[in-house]
Amino acid sequence: MTLLIIAVIVLFVIAAVRVMSIYSLSSEMRGGSKDDIVTDAESKNQASLWVLFLIAFFGFCIWQLVKYGDKVLPEAASAHGPQIDNLFNITLALITVVFVLTHIVLVYQIYKNSGRTGRKAVYFAHSNKLELIWTIIPALALSGLIAYGLVVWNDVIYPGNKDAMVIELYSKQFDWTARYGGKDNALGKSDFRAIGAGNDLGMVEDLKGDDDIIVKGEFHLVKDKAVLFKFRSRDVIHSAYMPHFRAQMNCVPGMETTFEFIPTITTKEMREKLKDDKFNYVLLCNKICGAAHYNMQMDIIVETQEEFNTWVAEQKTWMQTQATAATAELINN
Amino acid sequence: MSAMDSTNQHEELHVHAAHNEHAHTDHGHDHHEDHHHEETFISKYVFSHDHKMISKQFLITAIFMAVIAMMMSIIFRLQLAWPGKSFPILESVLGKWAPGGVLDPNFYLALVTIHGTIMVFFVLTGGLSGTFSNLLIPLQIGARDMASGFLNMLSFWFFAASSAVMLFSVFIESGPAAGGWTIYPPLSALPEAMPGSGLGMTLWLVSMSLFIVSSLLGSLNYIVTIINLRTKGMSMTRLPLTIWAFLVTAILGVLSFPVLFAAALLLIFDRSFGTSFYLSDIYIGGQALEYNGGSPILYEHLFWFLGHPEVYIVLLPALGITSEVIATNARKPIFGYRAMIASILGIAFLSFIVWGHHMFITGMNPFLGSVFVFTTLLIAIPSAVKAFNYITTLWKGNLQFTPGMLFAIGLVSFFITGGVTGLILGDSALDINVHDTYFVVAHFHLVMGSAAIFGMFAGIYHWFPKMFGRLMNKKMGYAHFWLTFAGAYGVFFPMHFLGMAGVPRRYYSNTEFPIFNDLVDINVLVTWFAILAAVAQAIFLFNFFYSIYKGQKTSQNPWKSNTLEWTTPVEHLHGNWPGEIPEVHRWAYDYSKPGHEEDFVLQTVPLSASEKDEGEH
Numbered sequence: 001m002t003l004l005i006i007a008v009i010v011l012f013v014i015a016a017v018r019v020m021s022i023y024s025l026s027s028e029m030r031g032g033s034k035d036d037i038v039t040d041a042e043s044k045n046q047a048s049l050w051v052l053f054l055i056a057f058f059g060f061c062i063w064q065l066v067k068y069g070d071k072v073l074p075e076a077a078s079a080h081g082p083q084i085d086n087l088f089n090i091t092l093a094l095i096t097v098v099f100v101l102t103h104i105v106l107v108y109q110i111y112k113n114s115g116r117t118g119r120k121a122v123y124f125a126h127s128n129k130l131e132l133i134w135t136i137i138p139a140l141a142l143s144g145l146i147a148y149g150l151v152v153w154n155d156v157i158y159p160g161n162k163d164a165m166v167i168e169l170y171s172k173q174f175d176w177t178a179r180y181g182g183k184d185n186a187l188g189k190s191d192f193r194a195i196g197a198g199n200d201l202g203m204v205e206d207l208k209g210d211d212d213i214i215v216k217g218e219f220h221l222v223k224d225k226a227v228l229f230k231f232r233s234r235d236v237i238h239s240a241y242m243p244h245f246r247a248q249m250n251c252v253p254g255m256e257t258t259f260e261f262i263p264t265i266t267t268k269e270m271r272e273k274l275k276d277d278k279f280n281y282v283l284l285c286n287k288i289c290g291a292a293h294y295n296m297q298m299d300i301i302v303e304t305q306e307e308f309n310t311w312v313a314e315q316k317t318w319m320q321t322q323a324t325a326a327t328a329e330l331i332n333n
Numbered sequence: 334m335s336a337m338d339s340t341n342q343h344e345e346l347h348v349h350a351a352h353n354e355h356a357h358t359d360h361g362h363d364h365h366e367d368h369h370h371e372e373t374f375i376s377k378y379v380f381s382h383d384h385k386m387i388s389k390q391f392l393i394t395a396i397f398m399a400v401i402a403m404m405m406s407i408i409f410r411l412q413l414a415w416p417g418k419s420f421p422i423l424e425s426v427l428g429k430w431a432p433g434g435v436l437d438p439n440f441y442l443a444l445v446t447i448h449g450t451i452m453v454f455f456v457l458t459g460g461l462s463g464t465f466s467n468l469l470i471p472l473q474i475g476a477r478d479m480a481s482g483f484l485n486m487l488s489f490w491f492f493a494a495s496s497a498v499m500l501f502s503v504f505i506e507s508g509p510a511a512g513g514w515t516i517y518p519p520l521s522a523l524p525e526a527m528p529g530s531g532l533g534m535t536l537w538l539v540s541m542s543l544f545i546v547s548s549l550l551g552s553l554n555y556i557v558t559i560i561n562l563r564t565k566g567m568s569m570t571r572l573p574l575t576i577w578a579f580l581v582t583a584i585l586g587v588l589s590f591p592v593l594f595a596a597a598l599l600l601i602f603d604r605s606f607g608t609s610f611y612l613s614d615i616y617i618g619g620q621a622l623e624y625n626g627g628s629p630i631l632y633e634h635l636f637w638f639l640g641h642p643e644v645y646i647v648l649l650p651a652l653g654i655t656s657e658v659i660a661t662n663a664r665k666p667i668f669g670y671r672a673m674i675a676s677i678l679g680i681a682f683l684s685f686i687v688w689g690h691h692m693f694i695t696g697m698n699p700f701l702g703s704v705f706v707f708t709t710l711l712i713a714i715p716s717a718v719k720a721f722n723y724i725t726t727l728w729k730g731n732l733q734f735t736p737g738m739l740f741a742i743g744l745v746s747f748f749i750t751g752g753v754t755g756l757i758l759g760d761s762a763l764d765i766n767v768h769d770t771y772f773v774v775a776h777f778h779l780v781m782g783s784a785a786i787f788g789m790f791a792g793i794y795h796w797f798p799k800m801f802g803r804l805m806n807k808k809m810g811y812a813h814f815w816l817t818f819a820g821a822y823g824v825f826f827p828m829h830f831l832g833m834a835g836v837p838r839r840y841y842s843n844t845e846f847p848i849f850n851d852l853v854d855i856n857v858l859v860t861w862f863a864i865l866a867a868v869a870q871a872i873f874l875f876n877f878f879y880s881i882y883k884g885q886k887t888s889q890n891p892w893k894s895n896t897l898e899w900t901t902p903v904e905h906l907h908g909n910w911p912g913e914i915p916e917v918h919r920w921a922y923d924y925s926k927p928g929h930e931e932d933f934v935l936q937t938v939p940l941s942a943s944e945k946d947e948g949e950h
Contacts, residue, residue: 002425016875020806021883035804035884036891038733042807046734049815050742057822064827071851072833073766088763095753102720102749109727110742113663114734120932121925122729125666125947130725131718138717142710145756149710150703152762157699173526173617192614193621202616235617236520237629239694239769243835246766250695252629253519254613257696282846286769286837288513289520290527291438294840 047114161226182211382482395460414860449514472898475564491547566917578653596635651788663730666922676715736810737795751779772832803884820866920948
């Protein structure tokens with residue numbers, strides 16, 4: 001098979017060389033094409049191709065917009081999300097205008113000034129006025145974008161919510177674990193040296209940790225209630241990406257990172273909006289972390305306070321889990 | 334031999350040659366002929382000190398590496414478009430890495446990693462700077478060779494050795510490095526984390542160390558040559574913009590590659606000698622490791638301190654080539670020569686203080702993020718100046734659509750399309766949601782990948798006659814351009830939509846997430862365009878190698894250009910000019926200057942009494 005492919009390629013190249021030799025011989029006999037000179041006809045053809053290209057390219061962009069425009073992320077499901085989306089849309093609109101206009105001007109210049117015999121270019125070497133114009137206009141536009149961007153960044157990164165619910169998102173190859181602070185809303189201490197069977201997060205003796213609730217597979221949030229995520233990693237860098245909430249932060253071994261937001265749309269509401277009763281918010285890993293990086297996920301359920309309370313009541317605290325484990329060990333012995 | 338000795342020798346060559354010309358003009362030529370006969374195959378083609386030969390060596394090595402990296406991308410594109418589908422040919426090519434014709438996830442990551450590494454470093458850094466700095470610096474400034482031909486030769490052979498090590502790493506048992514081209518620790522530091530972090534990563538680090546040596550030897554040589562060996566009359570403001578771009582690129586390289594070397598060295602220590610520069614609090618493979626107190630963020634800072642200037646190390650030479658090719662083929666002076674130099678310098682300066690925009694959400698202090706937003710968005714200003722100046726250069730020109738010109742204009746298009754999305758990614762608030770998604774992949778493949786490779790193609794088509802004494806076939810050049818141009822946009826434009834849908838990069842497959850189900854056909858579309866673009870490169874390869882042997886013979890100055898390289902004879906000789914080195918009297922861009930018969934005026938033509946030099950004010 002491989003040999004056959006190689007043979008075909010070799011034969012193809014030989015044939016191409018032959019064809020080219022014959023072609024260049026015959027074109028020389030006709031006194032034809034010179035590779036260093038672009039004829040007027042070729043020049044016209046290339047200029048027309050640029051115009052065709054631009055039309056096709058814009059057509060392609062519009063086609064994509066129609067086909068994929070509604071497949072991008074749905075409306076943001078967090079309090080800060082719309083701010084980010086606004087900034088995104090304004091920037092996108094601005095750069096789309098720049099992209100379209102510069103391309104029209106570019107291709108217009110190409111078409112209008114395509115080479116002809118006898119034509120002479122205009123000797124126009126510089127103009128401080130023009131340079132000033134296209135230094136100052138981008139500078140002004142950018143100052144606006146920078147200022148707006150920094151305001152949003154400040155709002156998102158320093159939200160200053162009081163009594164946010166504390167959740168630890170703990171990452172390892174290749175899954176996530178969520179730990180709630182429990183009744184005291186405070187996480188117990190942990191140490192990577194304490195990790196072992198039945199203690200994936202390395203919990204150590206700490207009163208604050210007794211009521212912590214550890215869950216896998218999915219975790220729950222309360223609509224309109226601020227949540228402060230604390231991220232940790234046990235092995236390599238991961239990134240906790242929650243696209244629907246416009247939230248992302250890396251999980252770095254050896255340090256704790258944080259991100260805080262307020263979910264605003266319950267899973268149920270979002271399912272109705274999207275007309276998809278299987279839809280779930282997801283947490284995914286967005287920093288290359290190994291072979292199963294592409295499948296490191298956890299579902300996020302946003303619900304009302306009452307629903308959340310019911311769910312929490314069903315979960316075991318760290319103390320209860322340990323007690324169960326101890327009992328099991330006793331029975332086994 | 335020290336650089337000093339070599340420079341002295343070089344000057345002797347100068348004096349000697351000049352002496353010959355003055356004393357016995359007829360024998361001057363003979364002298365060089367003799368010189369040629371003395372050369373053996375090894376000294377002429379293998380360990381050559383001649384910058385023109387070294388340039389060809391860089392180019393052909395880079396083309397070889399580029400073909401490999403491109404084929405790798407086709408293989409992983411197949412998996413992305415048709416995840417899990419069996420392609421029996423993959424098994425026959427990759428063996429155990431594609432059992433049953435389905436790509437292994439670890440090897441998918443290895444392909445992505447090596448594709449990126451080869452393209453960024455071996456093709457667009459070594460290949461682009463190595464080829465064109467070597468070819469054009471002595472020829473365009475009017476020097477007989479580089480300041481040190483010996484260091485120049487070493488630079489190529491370090492590059493060749495590093496390429497060989499990188500390729501070798503693909504064939505080892507545990508596979509090549511697979512942690513992404515940025516090789517963030519701890520993933521890259523711990524063999525327990527993935528198979529690619531074993532011997533493969535060691536080889537990657539060895540290869541990159543050799544590469545850095547090559548790059549530094551080359552860059553120092555370029556800088557010294559440009560500063561010291563310009564011919565009489567070649568002031569800095571008469572230099573073609575290519576040379577300005579190569580100079581600034583070399584300075585960037587000299588300042589930033591040592592930092593990458595430091596990063597790599599500390600990583601080698603962590604991997605092999607038990608230090609903890611980047612490692613802390615790690616539990617992997619069933620045990621808690623002893624490393625403590627290090628920080629992966631330190632690595633990220635060091636890496637991106639090179640990594641961002643690296644983007645401009647890749648891009649600036651391409652922009653320099655474009656300036657030259659566009660001006661020549663528009664038959665007009667480049668618009669705003671001084672503003673172009675200023676923007677190159679501005680971009681270069683800013684490129685050193687923006688690296689943090691790769692790290693907004695790594696846990697770096699958010700205030701620091703704000704600073705980096707500010708500096709990053711500022712880069713758009715000199716970039717905009719460049720784009721507008723290119724377009725104005727076309728205005729009222731007499732555009733000659735040679736293949737080189739088409740690729741140069743294509744670069745301008747990519748530079749704009751890919752550049753504008755930088756305003757989104759450079760804004761920390763927006764980066765939160767598009768960081769590490771396909772939006773980033775689209776952005777940098779357009780603005781630095783496609784743009785830089787188009788600059789390289791423009792350079793190849795334009796200076797092929799200077800390199801090989803023959804022309805590349807124009808019609809095949811046209812086909813190559815249009816298919817590649819359409820292919821590249823077809824591949825990278827749709828990726829913006831994947832990014833806006835939140836699809837992360839470096840995913841082996843998107844099938845595990847129902848939210849990505851309705852995006853499958855984008856990946857199919859992208860893969861078909863990638864195959865189209867790859868086929869187009871076959872046209873280029875054929876044209877390139879065919880034209881070396883059978884292309885039309887070129888005249889001395891095929892594009893009617895002003896710069897000095899076109900005053901040398903078509904046949905290469907060591908020392909470049911058979912006679913005296915020409916003296917320069919004007920800047921490089923007197924195209925269609927009023928008062929001149931022809932639409933170009935060689936830099937060697939003296940200014941008439943009424944003329945002023947446009948570069949000088």
